[in-house]
Amino acid sequence: MEVVQIIGVGLIAIVIIMVLKQNKPEFVIYVELIAGVIILSMCFDKITAVINFVYELSSKIQLSNKFVGIMLKITGIAILAEFATSICKDAGESAIASKIEIGSKVLIVTTSIPIISSLLEIILKVLP
């Protein structure tokens, strides 16, 4: 039933934006920000459930927690970066949006360096 709430918040925000667009266009960006924050925070309890499930799975398979932590960190960076870039694109500032994308990609690559190095070690071990 949560999807109905999310859709409701989105539609209410659109209606408010239509009202505000004629005489006060600068308030549109604030309504968009607040709608995004509300919708994101609505689905956070589901995200915590998924994260706990992932940790349980990783402890069963003896996968080292380091990799799971890095993967979660990357998803967190991706969520926040996507939130910011979509808001910037809506406001018409696609240049800033692309800068945020580049920065988040650099952060993701740097956080995933340990995984890449361990992968290379495994490959070198396998090769004769």
Added chain:
Amino acid sequence: MDVDLLFKIAAIGILVAVLHQVLVRAGREDQAMMTTLAGIIIVLTIIIKEISTLFSTVRSLFNL
């Protein structure tokens, strides 16, 4: 953290718009600018508080 935040900001926006028009009609453009700025500042404080809570929850969730 639910829909009434959205309505609060919409109400402030409409109020500022109406006040702006009234003051401009009454010939006081500077006060109209003041009320618009005041409205924007109020909305900004609300939004910054909400965004900081969002960022802190995401940071604690994904241990960024």
